[in-house]
Amino acid sequence: xxxxxxxxxxxxxxxxxxxxxxxxxxxxxxxxxxxxxxxxxxxxxxxxxxxxxxxxxxxxxxxxxxxxxxxxxxxxxxxxxxxxxxxxxxxxxxxxxxxxxxxxxxxxxxxxxxxxxxxxxxxxxxxxxxxxxxxxxxxxxxxxxxxxxxxxxxx
Amino acid sequence: xxxxxxxxxxxxxxxxxxxxxxxxxxxxxxxxxxxxxxxxxxxxxxxxxxxxxxxxxxxxxxxxxxxxxxxxxxxxxxxxxxxxxxxxxxxxxxxxxxxxxxxxxxxxxxxxxxxxxxxxxxxxxxxxxxxxxxxxxxxxxxxxxxxxxxxxxxxxxxxxxxxxxxxxxxxxxxxxxxxxxxxxxxxxxxxxxxxxxxxxxxxxxxxxxxxxxxxxxxxxxxxxxxxx
Numbered sequence: 001x002x003x004x005x006x007x008x009x010x011x012x013x014x015x016x017x018x019x020x021x022x023x024x025x026x027x028x029x030x031x032x033x034x035x036x037x038x039x040x041x042x043x044x045x046x047x048x049x050x051x052x053x054x055x056x057x058x059x060x061x062x063x064x065x066x067x068x069x070x071x072x073x074x075x076x077x078x079x080x081x082x083x084x085x086x087x088x089x090x091x092x093x094x095x096x097x098x099x100x101x102x103x104x105x106x107x108x109x110x111x112x113x114x115x116x117x118x119x120x121x122x123x124x125x126x127x128x129x130x131x132x133x134x135x136x137x138x139x140x141x142x143x144x145x146x147x148x149x150x151x152x153x154x155x
Numbered sequence: 156x157x158x159x160x161x162x163x164x165x166x167x168x169x170x171x172x173x174x175x176x177x178x179x180x181x182x183x184x185x186x187x188x189x190x191x192x193x194x195x196x197x198x199x200x201x202x203x204x205x206x207x208x209x210x211x212x213x214x215x216x217x218x219x220x221x222x223x224x225x226x227x228x229x230x231x232x233x234x235x236x237x238x239x240x241x242x243x244x245x246x247x248x249x250x251x252x253x254x255x256x257x258x259x260x261x262x263x264x265x266x267x268x269x270x271x272x273x274x275x276x277x278x279x280x281x282x283x284x285x286x287x288x289x290x291x292x293x294x295x296x297x298x299x300x301x302x303x304x305x306x307x308x309x310x311x312x313x314x315x316x317x318x319x320x321x322x323x324x325x326x327x328x329x330x331x332x333x334x335x336x337x338x339x340x341x342x343x344x345x346x347x348x349x350x351x352x353x354x355x356x357x358x359x360x361x362x363x364x365x366x367x368x369x370x371x372x373x374x375x376x377x378x379x380x381x382x383x
Contacts, residue, residue: 006339024308025346035335044273064360
C-alpha cells in the first residue's frame with residue numbers, strides 16, 4: 001500500500017479580480033482509484049455564517065482536517081462514486097439504452113433514493129437494488145429507458 | 156401531467172420533466188412557511204432553463220406556491236447567466252449539464268456567482284470529478300470543459316466559470332461496478348481575499364489526517380506485500 005503515500009494538494013491563491021468580492025477559502029480532495037474511479041470530498045469556510053459555535057471550525061487547519069476526514073469516510077463507504085454523484089449516475093443509468101446498466105454504490109444518500117423514485121415516475125425505469133453483505137456496498141441495475149436526443153440536428 | 160408537492164427535489168423534477176417530455180405541476184411550495192413560495196434561486200434556475208430550451212411554458216401563481224412546467228426542446232448553444240448568490244454555481248451545474256447532453260447544439264455557458272459554498276459541490280469537484288465521469292460514461296473525450304475564470308466566495312460572489320458540454324444522440328450502456336483501491340490523492344486548496352497562508356494551512360490540516368492513514372496502511376500486517 002505504498003501507493004497511498006502519493007498525496008499532492010495544489011494551492012490556488014487568487015488575487016485581484018479573480019478572487020471575487022468576499023473573503024473565503026476551502027479545500028477539495030479527490031481520491032483516485034486503481035480502476036479509474038474518483039471519490040471527492042470538500043470543506044469550505046463559512047466565514048459569513050460564523051456564529052460562536054462555528055468559530056472554532058474556521059481555522060484553516062480545521063477545514064483541511066475536516067475535508068480529509070470526509071474523504072476517508074466517502075472512501076470507506078465504497079462505491080464507484082461519492083454520495084454527491086450517486087443521483088446523477090443513477091439518472092444517467094435510467095436514461096441509458098434498453099439493456100443492462102449497472103453500478104456499485106455505497107449506502108444511498110437521500111438524494112439517490114429520491115432519484116430512484118423519479119426515474120420510475122418519469123421514465124418507467126425500475127432499478128434492481130441488491131445490498132451485498134460482504135462488501136457492504138449496493139449493486140444497482142436497470143434496463144434503461146433508451147432516451148434519445150430529439151433536439152439534435154439530424155445529420 | 157405528473158403532480159408533486161413541496162419544494163424538495165425541485166431541480167431533478169424539472170430535469171426529468173424536460174428529458175422525458177412530461178409536463179409537471181408542483182403545488183404547496185413552502186405554503187406553510189413564513190416566506191412562502193419559490194426562492195430566488197429556484198426562479199433563477201427556471202430562467203436558466205428558459206435560456207437553454209425553446210418553447211417551454213412556465214406558469215407560477217401569485218404567491219409562488221404553485222408551478223406548472225411544460226418542457227420545450229433543449230437548444231443548448233451560447234448562454235450567459237448570473238446565478239445570484241443565495242446558492243453557488245454548483246446548484247445550477249447539475250441540471251444544466253444533464254440537460255445540455257441532450258441539446259441541439261453543444262453548450263457554451265458563462266455562469267457568474269459563488270464558486271464554492273460547501274452546500275452544493277464546488278467548481279473544483281465538477282471540473283476534476285464530474286466532467287471526467289461524464290467523459291467515461293458518454294465515451295466522448297473532447298467537448299467537456301469547465302474553466303474557472305474567477306473564484307467567488309459567499310456572500311457577494313463575483314466568481315465566473317465557462318462550461319462547455321457536448322451533445323450526444325443517446326447514452327451508451329453503463330457498467331461501473333469496480334471501485335478499485337485508492338492509489339493516490341489529489342486536491343485543491345483555494346483562497347480568496349485572505350492571507351495566502353490559508354491555503355498552506357488547509358493543506359497541513361489535510362495532510363495531518365492523510366499521512367496518519369498512510370502510516371497505518373504502510374505498517375499494517377494485513378498488507379504483507381508492502382514495500383517501502
